[in-house]
Amino acid sequence: MAIDQLPLQPGQPAQLTTLNLTFRPMTLSDLSSVMVIERQSFSTPWSENTFRRSIDRKRTYSHCIVAVFEEIVIAYAHFVLISGDVHITNLAVAKTHRRLGVGKHLLKELLLQAREMKGELCFLEVRVSNIAAYSLYRQFGFQVHSIREKYYTDNGEDAYLLWIPNLSVLKLP
Numbered sequence: 128m129a130i131d132q133l134p135l136q137p138g139q140p141a142q143l144t145t146l147n148l149t150f151r152p153m154t155l156s157d158l159s160s161v162m163v164i165e166r167q168s169f170s171t172p173w174s175e176n177t178f179r180r181s182i183d184r185k186r187t188y189s190h191c192i193v194a195v196f197e198e199i200v201i202a203y204a205h206f207v208l209i210s211g212d213v214h215i216t217n218l219a220v221a222k223t224h225r226r227l228g229v230g231k232h233l234l235k236e237l238l239l240q241a242r243e244m245k246g247e248l249c250f251l252e253v254r255v256s257n258i259a260a261y262s263l264y265r266q267f268g269f270q271v272h273s274i275r276e277k278y279y280t281d282n283g284e285d286a287y288l289l290w291i292p293n294l295s296v297l298k299l300p
């Protein structure tokens with residue numbers, strides 16, 4: 128179900144829609160919320176220090192976006208932009224808010240921001256078993272470029288290297 132199609136029931140918290148889902152750069156004060164989502168989402172989560180480094184202002188190529196609903200961080204995404212190449216390195220939605228369209232809106236926001244910053248080629252790695260993420264990326268036109276064998280160190284799983292060759296001509300859903 129899309130986030131703007133959620134039925135409203137009496138006593139339910141405010142409905143999650145595209146209008147009340149907002150995006151902003153991650154700050155240090157978001158760290159604890161982001162770590163909760165990170166730990167529930169990945170078998171080898173990023174450390175707090177990795178997030179600290181990723182939001183360090185000196186790293187002008189590193190961008191971390193949070194999605195906020197009712198003043199709560201419910202998702203985030205990180206990308207690196209170097210010489211027009213956009214590498215999506217992290218993207219996760221809180222378990223409690225999955226399958227509501229948040230991932231789709233967050234990815235769209237990321238791609239819009241990357242395009243605004245003159246990003247062209249965009250790529251990422253995803254576990255071959257991660258059907259949810261793979262389906263999300265395919266909806267946006269990501270294609271399989273190649274397979275990175277035994278890319279994940281925890282279980283030796285392969286990664287699909289997905290890419291979009293040129294963001295500037297991409298039609299976003």
Ligand SMILES: CC(C)(COP(=O)(O)OP(=O)(O)OC[C@H]1O[C@@H](n2cnc3c(N)ncnc32)[C@H](O)[C@@H]1OP(=O)(O)O)[C@@H](O)C(=O)NCCC(=O)NCCS
Nearest residue numbers: 168218219220225226227228229230231253259260262263
């Ligand atoms: C992948 C993830 C970000 C998707 O976020 P989400 O907010 O639940 O996704 P959305 O509700 O926006 O769904 C968008 C599309 O993703 C796909 N999708 C999402 N969850 C899915 C699932 N459980 N099974 C199959 N497809 C799924 C569908 O194609 C969906 O489109 P549809 O609603 O038209 O069918 C979320 O499952 C997550 O945080 N997973 C753990 C972290 C992770 O794997 N990150 C990606 C690392 S590469």
